[in-house]
Structure formats: C-alpha cells, structure tokens
Amino acid sequence: xxxxxxxxxxxxxxxxxxxxxxxxxxxxxxxxxxxxxxxxxxxxxxxxxxxxxxxxxxxxxxxxxxxxxxxxxxxxxxxxxxxxxxxxxxxxxxxxxxxxxxxxxxxxxxxxxxxxxxxxxxxxxxxxxxxxxxxxxxxxxxxxxxxxxxxxxxxxxxxxxxxxxxxxxxxxxxxxxxxxxxxxxxxxxxxxxxxxxxxxxxxxxxxxxxxxxxxxxxxxxxxxxxxxxxxxxxxxxxxxxxxxxxxxxxxxxxxxxxxxxxxxxxxxxxxxxxxxxxxxxxxxxxxxxxxxxxxxxxxxxxxxxxxxxxxxxxxxxxxxxxxxxxxxxxxxxxxxxxxxxxxxxxxxxxxxxxxxxxxxxxxxxxxxxxxxxxxxxxxxxxxxxxxxxxxxxxxxxxxxxxxxxxxxxxxxxxxxxxxxxxxxxxxxxxxxxxxxxxxxxxxxxxxxxxxxxxxxxxxxxxxxxxxxxxxxxxxx
Ligand code: NAD
Numbered sequence: 001x002x003x004x005x006x007x008x009x010x011x012x013x014x015x016x017x018x019x020x021x022x023x024x025x026x027x028x029x030x031x032x033x034x035x036x037x038x039x040x041x042x043x044x045x046x047x048x049x050x051x052x053x054x055x056x057x058x059x060x061x062x063x064x065x066x067x068x069x070x071x072x073x074x075x076x077x078x079x080x081x082x083x084x085x086x087x088x089x090x091x092x093x094x095x096x097x098x099x100x101x102x103x104x105x106x107x108x109x110x111x112x113x114x115x116x117x118x119x120x121x122x123x124x125x126x127x128x129x130x131x132x133x134x135x136x137x138x139x140x141x142x143x144x145x146x147x148x149x150x151x152x153x154x155x156x157x158x159x160x161x162x163x164x165x166x167x168x169x170x171x172x173x174x175x176x177x178x179x180x181x182x183x184x185x186x187x188x189x190x191x192x193x194x195x196x197x198x199x200x201x202x203x204x205x206x207x208x209x210x211x212x213x214x215x216x217x218x219x220x221x222x223x224x225x226x227x228x229x230x231x232x233x234x235x236x237x238x239x240x241x242x243x244x245x246x247x248x249x250x251x252x253x254x255x256x257x258x259x260x261x262x263x264x265x266x267x268x269x270x271x272x273x274x275x276x277x278x279x280x281x282x283x284x285x286x287x288x289x290x291x292x293x294x295x296x297x298x299x300x301x302x303x304x305x306x307x308x309x310x311x312x313x314x315x316x317x318x319x320x321x322x323x324x325x326x327x328x329x330x331x332x333x334x335x336x337x338x339x340x341x342x343x344x345x346x347x348x349x350x351x352x353x354x355x356x357x358x359x360x361x362x363x364x365x366x367x368x369x370x371x372x373x374x375x376x377x378x379x380x381x382x383x384x385x386x387x388x389x390x391x392x393x394x395x396x397x398x399x400x401x402x403x404x405x406x407x408x409x410x411x412x413x414x415x416x417x418x419x420x421x422x423x424x425x426x427x428x429x430x431x432x433x434x435x436x437x438x439x440x441x442x443x444x445x446x447x448x449x450x451x452x453x454x455x456x457x458x459x460x461x462x463x464x465x466x467x468x469x470x471x472x473x474x475x476x
Contacts, residue, residue, distance in 0.1 A: 005338075009087040009311050012337040017090070020460030023451055026468055033476070034093075034467050037063045037086045043132045047125050049117075056112060058129050060138040060146075063089035063105040066470040069142055069368075070106035071096060071361060073149025073180075074129075074156070080109035084311070088149075091332055092361070094463035095354040097470075099438045101365045106144055108133070114151045126156050130163040134177070139164055141176035141372070147364045148180040150310070153234065154192065158185045176371035179364035188367035188377075189424040191360075194431060196238020198359015199306065199330045200247065201435035202351055206326075212443060216326040216349035218303060221247075226302040228253035228324070230294075231309025232269075232276055235330050235357060239306055240269045253297045255309070256281060260297035261288035298322060307334035314339045322348065329353035344454050352456035354463065355438055362434045366427055377427065382420035389418050438462075 007015060014035060021031040040061040046053040059082055062070050072092040075085075085107050093105025110129055114122060133139045139146060139160065148157055157180040164177040175186035183189065190197065206212055207222055218225075227249045229240045236254075243249040250266035258281035261267060267288055275285045283290055291297050298305065298314065305324035307313045311333035314322060319339035327343070328351040329335060335343065335350060343350060370377060393414055400408055421429070445458040452458055 006312075006316050006336055007338070008083050009333050009336075010083045010090075012333060013087045013090050015337040016340065016456060017094075017460060017464070020457050020464060023449075023457070024461065024464065026464075030468055030471060030476070031464075033471065034064065034464060035090075037061055037089060038065060040082055040086055040089075041133075041136065041138060042082065043129070045128050045132050047121075047128050049121050049124070056110060056125060056129070058108065058110040058132070059085040060108040060133050060144070061085045061089040061106060062138075062144065063107075064093040064467065065104045066093075066467055066474070067096070067102050067104045069103060069140065069145045071101070071103035071145050071147065071179075071364065072105060072107035073147045073360075074108040074110065074152055074160075075149040076110050076112050076114045076151030076156075078111060078113045080111045085109045087311075088332055091354055093467060094460060095358050095361060097463040097466040098354055098442070098459055099358040099362055099434050100466075101358075101361055101434075103145070103361070103365070106146075107149075108138075108146055109149075112151075119155075122156070123159050126159045127163045130160040131167065134164050134167050139177050141171070141173045141368075145176065145364075145368060146178050147360065148234070150233070154180060154182040154187065157181045157187075161185060173372055176368050179367040179371075180360075181367070186367075186371055188363065188370050188427060189422070190427040190431070191363045191367055192234070193238040193242075194363035194427075195235045195330070195357050195360035196240075197242060197428065198362065198431060198435055199235065199239035199308075199328060199356055200242040201359065201432045202356050202439060203243070203304070203328060204247070205436050205439040206351060209443060211447070212349070215347075217347075218325060223248035225249050225304055226252045226264075227304045227306060228255070228297060228300060228302045229306045229308055229330075230255040230298060230313055230334075231307070231331065232256055232273055232282075233309065235360075236306065236308030237269065237273050239308060239330055241273075244269050249304070252302055253300055254282065255294040255297050258283050258294070260291040260294035261285055262291055262297055262300065263288040304328060306330050310334070312336050314343070316342070319343055320346070325349065327351070329356045332357065340456065350454065350456060352459045355435075355442060355455070355459050358438065359431055359435065362431050363427055366430055377423045378421055378425075382422060384420075386418060386420040389420070393418060 043058045046055050089107035096103045160178045165174040181187035229236045240251045244251050254261045299321040301323045305327045308330035314335045316338040319342035332353050442458045
C-alpha cells in the first residue's frame with residue numbers, strides 16, 4: 001500500500017508493522033493484540049517555581065507486558081504528545097524482542113523545554129514527575145524501568161533513582177528502578193555512549209557482508225566513507241566520534257538546530273561538540289561552511305546518512321532528494337512511512353531504528369542486571385584471568401629463551417594479552433555480540449524470501465515472531 005499523506009508517528013509505526021504482519025501467518029487476532037498499546041497514563045502535576053505554581057503534563061505508556069519489567073526512555077521536549085510516546089513505546093517492544101533483551105516496551109515523556117529551567121528547578125520537576133510515576137508502579141525495578149532519551153541524561157536518572165529510593169526505603173533493588181545512571185549512583189561503564197557505540201557496531205556488521213553492501217551500491221570498508229549526521233547530542237555525537245576516530249570515516253556534515261556545518265574534507269567531531277556546548281549552536285564554527293537551512297544537508301551526496309535527532313526528519317517532501325545510498329536510523333522514527341516507500345523504491349538501504357539504536361537498551365539491560373546482582377562486572381574474575389594469562393606468557397618466554405629458538409613475543413601483544421577485561425570491555429563485548437547476532441537474524445530473513453526486500457520489514461518479522469512466541473508460551 002502506498003502512503004500519500006504523511007501519517008502521524010504512531011500511524012507510521014503501525015503501517016510498518018502491518019506491512020510485516022501481512023507476510024506472516026499469525027493466529028487470528030494476535031497481530032492486533034501485539035500492535036495495540038496496553039495503556040497510557042497521563043499525569044498533570046504542579047510545581048511551585050518562580051513564585052507561582054506551574055503545571056506540567058507527562059506520559060508513561062506501556063505498549064506490551066509480554067515480558068516484565070517494561071523498558072523505555074523518558075523524553076523531555078516541548079512536542080511530547082501521547083501519540084509520540086505510544087509510537088516510541090511500540091518501537092521499544094519490537095527493539096527489545098529483536099536484540100533479545102528480556103523486557104516489554106514502554107516510553108515516557110514530559111512536555112517541557114529543559115533549557116528554559118535551571119538545574120534546581122529541573123530537579124524539582126523531575127522528582128515530582130518521578131513521584132507521580134513511582135506511586136503507580138510506573139517506575140519499579142520489577143515492573144517498569146525508565147532510561148534517558150532526548151533531553152534527559154545521567155543527571156535526571158540519578159534524581160529519579162534517588163526519588164524512588166526515598167519512597168521505597170526497604171527495597172534492596174531500588175537502584176534497578178531506572179538505568180542510565182551515573183557510575184557513582186549505580187550506573188555502568190559504557191552506558192552514556194552505548195547507543196552511539198551500537199550504531200558503530202551495526203555499521204561494522206553491515207560492512208562485513210558484501211552482498212548487503214552491494215545492495216546499497218557500496219564496497220570496501222568504513223575507512224574513508226563520507227558520513228552526514230543529524231543531531232550532535234548523545235547518540236549522534238558518540239556515533240560520529242567512534243566512526244571518525246576508530247573506523248576512519250569522514251564526517252562531512254553535521255546538522256543541528258541552528259543550521260548545518262559542511263566540510264568535504266571531514267569535520268573534527270570533538271571540536272564541533274565543544275563549540276556547540278560553548279555557543280549553544282554550530283553557527284560561527286570556523287572550519288566549515290555553515291548552511292542556515294540545516295535540513296537541506298540531509299540531501300547532500302554522502303555514503304552514509306545518520307539521522308540522530310528527531311522523528312520525521314526524512315519525509316514525503318524530501319525523501320526523493322535524499323542521495324545517500326545507506327541510511328542508519330540512529331534516532332527513533334526519523335524516516336516516515338511515506339518516505340520509507342519512496343526510499344525503498346529508489347533502492348536506498350535503511351538500517352532500521354529498532355535495530356540501529358538498540359545499543360542503549362542493551363547496555364541498560366546490563367546495568368539492570370548489575371544492579372540486581374549488586375556487583376560490578378569483572379570484579380570476581382579479572383585478576384584470576386590475568387594470572388592465568390601471565391602463566392602462559394611466562395611459559396612462552398621461558399621457551400623463547402632457548403638459544404635454538406628464533407622468536408620473541410612482541411611487547412604490544414604481551415601488554416594486551418596480560419590485561420584482564422574490566423567492566424567497560426565486558427559491556428562493549430556484550431554490546432557488540434548483541435548487535436552482530438541481531439543483524440544476522442534480520443539479514444537472514446531479508447535474503448531468504450523474495451517478498452521481503454528491506455531490512456525494516458525483516459526486523460519487524462523477527463521481532464513480531466518473538467513477541468508472538470512469548471504470548472503463545474503464556475497460553476494466549
Ligand atoms: P539528545 O537530546 O542528547 O540530542 C539530540 C540532538 O539533536 C541535540 O544536539 C539537539 O540540539 C539536536 N536537534 C534537535 N532538534 C534538531 C533539529 N530539528 N535538527 C537538527 N538537530 C536537532 O538526544 P539523544 O539521546 O541523542 O536522542 C536522539 C534520538 O535518539 C532520539 O530519537 C531518541 O529517541 C533516540 N535514542 C536515544 C537513546 C539514548 O540512549 N539516548 C537510545 C535510543 C534511541
């Protein structure tokens with residue numbers, strides 16, 4: 001079915017879901033049960049600020065409880081609406097199923113411009129929002145576990161965790177009520193950058209499959225590939241930084257709220273990020289051309305386009321002008337259902353959001369497990385692993401000391417081999433494994449059937465099958 005009018009975000013997700021379901025053989029009615037959002041709670045609360053009571057509107061939506069706790073970020077933005085929160089909650093269900101993270105899907109949002117309030121005011125607002133959700137078990141280690149999203153980060157998660165702990169003084173697992181916390185408040189190494197790191201893992205895995213590369217008219221490795229990123233926030237910044245520093249990509253364009261920067265020779269991602277923090281925007285940055293109408297840079301020629309800011313960035317009105325042969329959806333819902341139709345017809349390969357940005361929820365899962373086990377990953381085995389490696393190195397060095405032997409261990413190898421894995425290495429290994437396995441499950445479906453010609457439909461198929469299997473196991 002071709003989409004001619006731009007649907008809402010929620011409808012866009014439903015259209016993509018329906019496209020996949022049409023290719024499946026689910027028991028009658030199960031597709032509807034999986035598709036609908038179980039419940040959305042709307043809260044309106046007042047906070048006394050600047051001498052008057054200000055009323056805020058927030059949401060927490062639970063899409064599917066086929067597994068509990070349900071999981072999903074809390075977003076602070078002025079355009080937060082029920083429709084958007086429900087769409088994002090649905091995506092969380094499919095995302096968790098696809099990457100085999102044992103959670104149902106949820107999402108929350110507060111209609112607020114966080115830049116309009118100072119730290120103390122934001123803390124008051126966040127604590128009150130957390131109180132309203134926690135008293136209804138919409139924040140709870142075993143039922144509903146939020147995380148950061150657009151406009152929120154470690155600081156807000158620490159306030160939420162503390163608020164929950166104050167309300168549940170005897171809950172030994174209180175810290176597991178929210179993820180994305182700072183390390184000193186029960187967080188985990190690697191969570192801040194996890195979504196961007198996951199985007200990098202996804203691209204690395206894509207580039208391991210020549211057939212998939214050929215589908216996007218690309219070849220070779222990530223080295224030297226031209227990348228345009230929209231949004232230099234948590235996800236966009238880390239993805240761009242890892243791709244340029246570790247894989248040799250050229251970040252030729254960065255699009256922000258106040259326009260875009262373009263430099264065909266590649267931008268210094270850290271320098272742009274510092275400029276953005278200092279000046280509140282990218283305008284005036286010296287080593288690039290500034291384009292006032294930032295969204296136009298989405299249409300520039302490049303190898304990989306990384307929309308990492310907001311939903312609906314690529315839509316009916318600009319999809320046919322997008323030149324990138326490969327789009328990786330670092331943000332949630334950056335390509336509308338209508339644009340998706342146009343891009344598929346053009347042969348653009350899209351690595352879909354439910355997979356591409358799943359690094360965040362994957363490492364959130366590790367953080368939740370860490371909180372429940374009350375011990376840092378690697379604490380028990382790291383030194384034991386090192387001493388076993390030392391045994392082997394000592395033995396090899398003893399053998400190489402023999403005058404008849406003509407080899408030596410390189411210093412670099414020795415240092416790397418002797419170092420046992422700390423929490424960050426373990427987290428990154430788990431993240432990479434998760435992203436690789438999930439990609440392979442998608443591409444298998446993509447290539448196995450003639451009636452599936454895109455990764456998004458394949459991703460939905462894998463995810464819906466897993467959710468359906470959970471429901472069947474429950475006897476539904
Ligand atoms: P963020 O608030 O840290 O960053 C968003 C960035 O986008 C900011 O730099 C902002 O200035 C920029 N931006 C806003 N409007 C823009 C516009 N119109 N044009 C260009 N730039 C604009 O948010 P984030 O956490 O990086 O989230 C970005 C996206 O990734 C969202 O869709 C979110 O749902 C998704 N996501 C985030 C996580 C996570 O762990 N943070 C996990 C999964 C998915």
